[in-house]
Amino acid sequence: MENLTIRVNNQLLNCKKGETLFSTLKEKGLLDPESIVVLRNGKYSSYQVIPEDNDEFTIVTEYNSIARRVYENTAAIILYHVAKKLFPERELIIAHSMSNGLFCKFNVNPLDLQQDISSLEKAFLQAAKSNLPIKPRTLSRDRAVKYFTSKGRRDTANLLKYLNNNYVELYEIEGSLYWAQTPLAPSTGYLTLFELKPYKNGFILRYPIEGNRKRIPAFSPQDKLFEIFSEFETWGEILNLAEVSQINHAIKSGEIDEIIKLSEALHERKIVFIAEEINRIDGKRKVVFISGPSSSGKTTFMKRLYIQLKVLGHRIITISLDDYYKDREELYREQGPDPDFERLEALDTSLLQTQIKDLIAQKPVRLPKFDFKAGKKIFSNEVVADNNCVILIEGIHALNPRITRLVENNPIYKIYISALTHLNFDNANRIPTHDLRLLRRIVRDRKFRSHNAEETINNWKKVVNGENKYIFPFQEEADIMFNSSLVFEFGVLKKYAVKYLGEVPESSPAFPDAARLKEFLKYFLTIPDRPVPSNSILREFIGGSSFKY
Known part of the structure; x- marks a missing residue:
């Protein structure tokens, strides 16, 4: 059999033509049992890929964000696979992220959900024990469409x-084909740790989150987050939009302008509701975090909340942490010489507490403006919080009880x-919220902050780590949540x-994620800027806003 030469972690290897990378590494004793994804010529790839001559592979040894996502997506596909076998008359929907996992539900309410969950767990575990191979299969797009149509x-x-x-690249498990937004694990046997x-x-x-593939973190319910997802699902039902294909159909049919208007109207309606909730609070001077x-x-x-509060007769003072x-x-x-600006201790909370107390007491206050070039606070003109004043305080620590207790x-x-x-892409593949925020930030940073996509992607891990420490633990402290995404x-x-x-x-180290995001965006048809209103939240990222930033 003809041999090929490939490079794995900078080591030259000979492999048989037509043999998978997984088989090659296993045969040579080089397979890392903890790794579930590789880089092939700089792009994320399955271990079950068939190499070509001179391919270069890098083993992803760390259980990082991409490895976690591969684990997550593989778990979702396995779950969907066993659900189809157990309940062919029903459709399992992988709906959205929730409590370090994925919230799933059936399209019709089962008679005994607990029994169904137990059956799914047993079937998933059996699939994992069977160590079924998960192999990439490349089909023409038309043939793939016919296949999925024939399967309902x-x-x-x-x-x-x-x-x-x-x-299009698909993945095969026991003769059934699935589309996935990332490469999948080499086999079902890699996913023995899961919980329903x-x-x-x-x-x-x-399933395990990044940093530790051996442990599932303790469960913490997120009831308020669930409510906001449910609200947005209701909005999706109003707009008849739950899947990417429905957005693409609206673009093709010329209905997208109306969808943009309806989406923006739903945002405005929620902002008006929040303003009215604040207006109903007793007290002459109200503080909003x-x-x-x-x-x-x-x-x-x-800025939009500011306008709605002004309509209700309030004077507004805004404070940025x-x-x-x-x-x-x-x-x-x-x-020391490399301070962490995201720590709460980096803030002058004593000054903040004093100024909030003085504002509530209707004393004049000179609010600071931090000069990042000079590295110090510059104090502005005096403000006074008169009757019927709302003080808006914004920042990553704004829901931390150590701040709200001030x-x-x-x-x-x-x-x-x-x-x-x-x-969702389809019923087995949800769209990660992180990807939406990262794309927003890439566009804004490149257009307005002199940071290219490479810098933004390379810095994203640090941003997410800060959010995990300082923002997400306190989201359930909120009285209300606002979903800023637009369909x-x-x-x-x-x-x-x-x-x-x-x-x-x-x-660049950022290239694999850049390539992944470019592939991700191929599934969306392009929408022009023109119909997006000037006060849209999206304008904060693409430009053309009527607000000044």
Whole structure:
């Protein structure tokens, strides 16, 4: 048999033509049992790929965000696979992220959900014990569409109809084919650690998160987050949009302008509702705390809330916690030469508490503005919180009880904002919220902050780590949540993001994720900017906003 030469972790290897990378490494005793994904010529790939001559592979040994996503997507496909075998008359829907897992439900309410969950767990475990291979299969797009149509899986067939590729990579388990948004694990045997946790009208598929593949974190319910996802699903039903293919159909049929108007109207309706909730709070001076992760649209949300509160007759004072950083010299003394600006201790909370108390007491206050070049606070003109005043306080720590407790004996209201997309590719593949926020940030950073996509991607892990420490643990503290995602925005972001992602050099550590995101965006048709209103949250990222930032 003809041999090929490949390079694995910079080591030259001979392999048999037509043999998978998995088989080659196993035969040579080089298979890492802890690794579930590889890089092939700089792009994420399955171990079950058949190498070509001179291919270069890098083993992903760390259980990082991409390895976790491969684990997650493989678990979702296995679950969907066994559900089809157990309950052929029903459809399992992998709906959205929840409590370090994926919330799943059936399209019809089962008679005995607990019994069904137990059956699914047993079938999943049996599949894992059987160590079934999960092999890539390349089909023409038309043949793939026919296959999924013949199997009654129109959600996947419709997704592929709009793909502008001649061929599509699928994955085979026991003769059944599945589409997946990332490579999958080499076999079902890699996923022995999982849990199905009953929750609300469905259950949560839980698995190890990045950093530790040997442990599933303790379960913490997220009832308020579930409510906001449910609200957005209702919006999706109003718009008749739950899948990417339905957005693409609306673009093709000329209905997208109306969908944009309806989506923006639903946003405005929720902002008006929040303003009215604040208005109903007793007290002459009300303090509102607003928090959310990066690129959730907090700034535009605050500006639109400001307008609605003004309509209700309130005077507004806005405070950004970013302006309360301790002067840099003080931070150097406390933390050393490389201070962590995302820690709560980096803020001058004593000054913040004093100024909030003075504002509530109607004393004049000179609010700070942090000068990042000079590394110190500059104090502005005096403000006074008169009767019927609302004080809006925004920042990543705004829902931390150590901040909200600074307000004593006065009404407060807490808002959490994030971009929680309810769109799915198909019933087995949900769209990660992180990808939406990352794409927003890539576009905004490149257009307005002189940071290219390579820098943004390379910095994203640090951003997410900060969110996991300082934002997500306190999201359930909110009195209300606002979902800033817009059902049409991937199509609008696409033309910018594809261009900026294409600027990432192949030699960069950011290239694999840039390539993954470019592939991700192929499934969305492009939407022009023109119909997006000037006060849209999306304008914060693409430009053309009527607000100043």
